[in-house]
Amino acid sequence: MRYLQNAEYHKPQGPIYIFVGGEWTITPGLLSTGLTHDMAVENGGMLYYTEHRYYGQSWPHENNSLTVAQLQHLSLEQALADLAYFIRYQKSHNPHLNHSKVILIGGSYSGSMATWMTQLYPELIAASWASSAPLLAKADFHEYMKLVSSSLQLSYGHNCTERLEMGLQHLVELFKANETESLLKALNACGNFNAMDALDRISFFNGIGNYFALIVQSYSTYIPVLCNALLRQQSSEEKALQNVLEQLYADDTQCQDFSYQAMLQLFEEHSDQSSGTRAWLYQTCNQFGWYTTTISDSNSSSSFGSQVPLWYFEHLCRDSFGAGQTSSKLQANIARLNAQFGGIAFNQSERYREVIFTHGQLDPWRALGQQHGNQAIVLSGYSHVEDLTSINVRDTVSMNLAKLRVMSFLRRHIAAI
Structure with a gap:
């Protein structure tokens, strides 16, 4: 040590x-x-x-x-x-x-x-x-993203969260209707992204949710800046979020890789020699869970577009650490940890x-x-x-x-x- x-x-x-x-x-x-x-x-x-x-x-x-x-x-x-x-x-x-x-x-x-x-x-x-x-260790940490939304509202007001949710629902509808071509072009998405692939779609919405979660958790003083950016858009309520995302991504010189494979690469053993991302994922996959879902099978809870289920993180754990990384193994370890402490x-x-x-x-x-x-x-x-x-x-x-x-x-x- x-x-x-x-x-x-x-x-x-x-x-x-x-x-x-x-x-x-x-x-x-x-x-x-x-x-x-x-x-x-x-x-x-x-x-x-x-x-x-x-x-x-x-x-x-x-x-x-x-x-x-x-x-x-x-x-x-x-x-x-x-x-x-x-x-x-x-x-x-x-x-x-x-x-x-x-x-x-x-x-x-x-x-x-x-x-x-x-x-x-x-x-x-x-x-x-x-x-x-x-x-409290738990796999389905659906409360996290719900509190992100609540904190945005508490800090700025209902108008911010309402426009955010309407914007997310607009994006969900584009994916459901297979009408994402112009959206992905405007967001400068890399060509490997497949809007019809469930893992890619979930990774897209997980990434958007993580952006807002990072602001709330670690940079709370910027919440007014974020909400102001949403509310000053002159477009319809539904397209305000899309406009903000375009401003975030469109000017980048490199394309934005929203794919599941890009997420998975963050946790490969040869990709992480200093950041701790693979080690931390291993700990969550084996003892804590703490997966920030936006749709929960346990109590019908949903938030942030309701596109990120528990199985997505379980899949990520298996792909990162092998077939032995099962949900039943994690649940047993979670139960043991909570009983102990x-x-x-x-x-x-x-x-x-x-x-x-x-x-x-x-x-x-x-x-x-x-x-x-x-x-x-x-x-x-x-x-x-x-x-x-x-x-x-x-x-x-x-x-x-x-x-x-x-x-x-x-x-x-x-x-x-």
């Missing part, structure tokens, strides 16, 4: 703060800025940033291989065991850390890890802060008392997180992991108060005997 550290403000037996790395490459930035850094400075703590196996430079195999055989060592349990080993090693090899209390901080999946560590290794962890952490149906007075949870109100991932109780904070007007930064006068009062609550919660566990 690769890690970064900042010890310039550490006092003997001061607390250990660990920002837990997730499905990304770690960089030094969090060692010198952000709320975790600020808490370490305030309490004279040692600050570490750990990297998850199979991401960044933390490769278990010398050739950085991502074959199915070598990916078998990628799992939540293995990653948590790495973290436990790291903590024990640091404490046993540094006399100044022997009796230091350990505080974990994580965002998104790494926030889930910080939570679950308190159950698997309670003797090692004093407290954790989980920002935007999904805790409790999903979101737990009483926090009995379980995860050492964890404080924060979620952005606009964040679609909050549907799978702990949002209720005295140790959960939902931040109005914010999205995914936007609370990890330092206290800032440009933030809302409620955001800065939430950060103070987090700091106070963790400080109490450091001070507890």
Whole structure:
């Protein structure tokens, strides 16, 4: 496991703060800025940033291989065991850390890890802060795209979501009527795209949905820009979205590959030596699911044109990792994971008392997180992991108060005997 550290403000037996790395490459930035850094400075703590196996430079195999055989060592349990080993090693090899209390901080999946560590290794962890952490594993995560739509409406208003849905339905009708030739030409689509192929069609609508989801989840301040672009179109309500998409894609010098094969290529073992896309898909295919469907067989739920079913992602998993990657295997692993860690149906007075949870109100991932109780904070007007930064006068009062609550919660566990 690769890690970064900042010890310039550490006092003997001061607390250990660990920002837990997730499905990304770690960089030094969090060692010198952000709320975790600020808490370490305030309490004279040692600050570490750990990297998850199979991401960044933390490769278990010398050739950085991502074959199915070598990916078998990628799992939540293995990653948590790495973290436990790291903590024990640091404490046993540094006399100044022997009796230091350990505080974990994580965002998104790494926030889930910080939570679950308190159950698997309670003797090692004093407290954790989980920002935007999904805790319930499920394959058919239809709630995600529905919350993307709700967040657009909450941020901007009904006019934006109404025009978006009308635009998506217009595109659906073009595909149903086999009248996509002019659309695909206007979008600068590559010639390999087959509008009659179910996988290509689903990939097209999945890509459009992902564009809006990315704005809502990671760039929520741009929601007004996005909605304004939709609403200022002088065309009919139905064609406004098509016009916006044309503006996005038409001027690109390369054609836009909307095909299923283009999606599949993102996850090939030789295509991913640094981004983590194949490793993360492997984890979702084997333990978490979290597939952002827009039509659900479980409860007739639909959104964003209702064109992306669960079987599409199951197909992607099989094509990426072989015939042994079955839906029944995933469902069994999901059931095992939720039974072990409790999903979101737990009483926090009995379980995860050492964890404080924060979620952005606009964040679609909050549907799978702990949002209720005295140790959960939902931040109005914010999205995914936007609370990890330092206290800032440009933030809302409620955001800065939430950060103070987090700091106070963790400080109490450091001070507890």
